[in-house]
Amino acid sequence: MSEERTLNFLEQIVEEDIANGVNGGRVLTRFPPEPNGYLHIGHAKSICLNFGLAQKYNGKTNLRFDDTNPVTEDTEYVDSIKADIQWLGFNWAQELYASDYFEQIYNFAVQLIKKGLAYVDDSTPEEIAISKGTPTEPGKGTPYRNRSIEENLDLFDRMRKGEFKDGEKVLRAKADLASPNMHMRDPIMYRIKHAHHHRTGDSWCIYPMYDFAHGQSDSIENITHSICTLEFIPHRPLYNWFIEQLEIFPSRQYEFARLNLTYTVMSKRKLLQLVNEKHVTGWDDPRMPTISGLRRRGYTPASIRAFCERIGVQKRDNMIDVSLLEFCIREELNKTANRVMAVLDPVKLVITNYPADQVEEMTAENNPEDPNAGTRTLPFSNTLYIEREDFMEEPPKKFFRLGPGLVVRLKNAYIIKGESFEKDADGNITTIYATYFPESKSGGDTSGLNVKGTIHWVSAAHAATAEIRLYDRLFKVEDPGNEEGDFKSYINPDSLQVIPNAYIEPGLLKAKPGERFQFLRKGYFCVDTDSTAEKVVFNRTVTLKDTWAKEAKKG
Numbered sequence: 001m002s003e004e005r006t007l008n009f010l011e012q013i014v015e016e017d018i019a020n021g022v023n024g025g026r027v028l029t030r031f032p033p034e035p036n037g038y039l040h041i042g043h044a045k046s047i048c049l050n051f052g053l054a055q056k057y058n059g060k061t062n063l064r065f066d067d068t069n070p071v072t073e074d075t076e077y078v079d080s081i082k083a084d085i086q087w088l089g090f091n092w093a094q095e096l097y098a099s100d101y102f103e104q105i106y107n108f109a110v111q112l113i114k115k116g117l118a119y120v121d122d123s124t125p126e127e128i129a130i131s132k133g134t135p136t137e138p139g140k141g142t143p144y145r146n147r148s149i150e151e152n153l154d155l156f157d158r159m160r161k162g163e164f165k166d167g168e169k170v171l172r173a174k175a176d177l178a179s180p181n182m183h184m185r186d187p188i189m190y191r192i193k194h195a196h197h198h199r200t201g202d203s204w205c206i207y208p209m210y211d212f213a214h215g216q217s218d219s220i221e222n223i224t225h226s227i228c229t230l231e232f233i234p235h236r237p238l239y240n241w242f243i244e245q246l247e248i249f250p251s252r253q254y255e256f257a258r259l260n261l262t263y264t265v266m267s268k269r270k271l272l273q274l275v276n277e278k279h280v281t282g283w284d285d286p287r288m289p290t291i292s293g294l295r296r297r298g299y300t301p302a303s304i305r306a307f308c309e310r311i312g313v314q315k316r317d318n319m320i321d322v323s324l325l326e327f328c329i330r331e332e333l334n335k336t337a338n339r340v341m342a343v344l345d346p347v348k349l350v351i352t353n354y355p356a357d358q359v360e361e362m363t364a365e366n367n368p369e370d371p372n373a374g375t376r377t378l379p380f381s382n383t384l385y386i387e388r389e390d391f392m393e394e395p396p397k398k399f400f401r402l403g404p405g406l407v408v409r410l411k412n413a414y415i416i417k418g419e420s421f422e423k424d425a426d427g428n429i430t431t432i433y434a435t436y437f438p439e440s441k442s443g444g445d446t447s448g449l450n451v452k453g454t455i456h457w458v459s460a461a462h463a464a465t466a467e468i469r470l471y472d473r474l475f476k477v478e479d480p481g482n483e484e485g486d487f488k489s490y491i492n493p494d495s496l497q498v499i500p501n502a503y504i505e506p507g508l509l510k511a512k513p514g515e516r517f518q519f520l521r522k523g524y525f526c527v528d529t530d531s532t533a534e535k536v537v538f539n540r541t542v543t544l545k546d547t548w549a550k551e552a553k554k555g
């Protein structure tokens with residue numbers, strides 16, 4: 001990042017560590033997704049942070065799949081996570097799996113049993129909860145807390161061998177039942193789960209809990225700075241306790257505020273519901289806050305990185321306005337997207353004094369913001385399509401577009417004057433008639449006419465058709481996850497509007513999925529993967545202006 005800014009608190013910590021020679025100045029971070037869903041914009045924040053810190057301080061970042069929960073995990077998720085990180089522009093030093101450490105983590109557990117610091121407990125979850133006491137009262141423990149080391153070793157071995165059913169026994173740390181931190185009151189280290197794991201298959205029927213896997217994995221990899229979100233602050237003493245008791249590499253945990261975005265949900269569990277219950281078309285639905293959804297919507301990796309940089313790193317939970325994300329993509333596409341013309345709500349315009357058999361190739365600038373973007377030609381004829389909203393039968397005073405007697409410029413072409421119109425039986429305008437001024441051609445205008453408005457158009461005989469998908473916010477309220485009742489009752493019923501037959505410049509038929517354009521006056525659009533040779537499908541990435549801010553001002 002070229003922009004000068006003060007160091008965030010994590011950069012300060014890393015710089016201090018380097019100055020003090022901690023770990024010889026080495027920086028190794030990790031990004032630890034659980035492969036139980038697709039990555040979302042919140043993960044992008046964590047990715048930019050972990051990879052960004054390492055890049056800045058000559059370090060490296062591991063990609064570690066935190067795959068210790070066999071039930072919800074899947075290789076489809078592993079593949080999508082890798083693709084998304086690479087798309088965001090980051091490369092990991094090593095691709096690792098917590099499940100590869102199962103043997104080592106098991107041995108760590110045995111080590112703790114041997115030190116008298118772990119025991120097998122046969123209690124029910126309810127009994128265990130009671131044994132921990134309350135925040136104001138120390139726990140009393142369960143009768144199993146005093147089992148001998150030999151008995152614990154034998155039982156733990158038999159847990160591994162599959163002699164017990166799910167839930168029959170757990171392995172608990174013998175930590176501190178009087179600790180004010182409930183996480184220290186003999187937390188569970190292992191549970192029995194006779195479940196198939198996407199990598200280790202059926203080799204294991206006991207799986208370590210997060211608290212006895214994450215720090216251990218960090219340590220095995222010699223991670224220097226283990227960055228996670230604020231809800232893990234109370235886990236930190238336990239993170240350190242395990243590392244100290246095991247006398248393994250002292251990784252250190254640091255916490256930052258998770259990213260919350262308005263008008264969406266960010267928990268994978270909720271996103272999975274939206275997918276499974278078909279409120280969206282999939283994880284990559286352009287309305288989803290997932291990386292794959294944003295990509296399909298037309299967001300670029302750079303715009304997402306710029307967004308993460310802009311919001312910075314906080315120590316307190318907050319809510320970021322989605323309009324900031326929209327601002328970031330708008331800012332980039334304004335510089336990079338070629339301008340084209342597309343008519344979304346067409347009405348026919350006939351230029352009565354333009355020869356019916358004539359076609360002119362008009363020259364159009366691709367991007368006024370980019371002198372290297374070049375020009376293209378556009379066929380012009382006497383019959384065009386323009387936007388229905390650009391013509392008014394009885395225009396009010398400051399309407400600088402088309403109406404009977406009003407003059408307007410057709411972008412890259414001529415100035416025309418509205419003459420008359422025809423309507424169908426329902427009162428809808430079907431054809432507008434206009435005349436043009438031959439000397440007013442763009443680029444060589446000698447007409448001396450002065451017009452205030454410019455509208456876009458496509459030639460009816462030459463236009464191609466496209467399906468256009470306009471998106472709005474997926475939810476009607478700012479924080480649907482925190483509203484009363486089911487978050488899905490706040491889904492915006494108008495979040496997708498499909499225009500099956502819009503007219504586009506003929507050249508756009510060649511556009512490939514992922515290509516981005518500015519449709520003049522209409523917004524930024526991206527070619528969707530649903531496009532076929534016969535039909536191009538466009539997603540609106542974002543409007544040209546923040547229409548919601550305007551709505552809010554109107555009140």
Ligand code: ATP
Pocket residue numbers: 031032033034035041042043045046066227228229257258259260266267268269
């Ligand atoms: P979810 O609640 O959506 O399932 P998670 O934290 O369980 O999220 P993980 O796959 O475990 O998802 O997350 C991988 C990493 O990404 C973790 O380090 C986690 O802290 C971070 N992360 C997840 N969500 C956010 C967020 N909204 N903002 C910042 N970081 C996040």
Ligand code: MG
Pocket residue numbers: 034
């Ligand atoms: Mg998690």
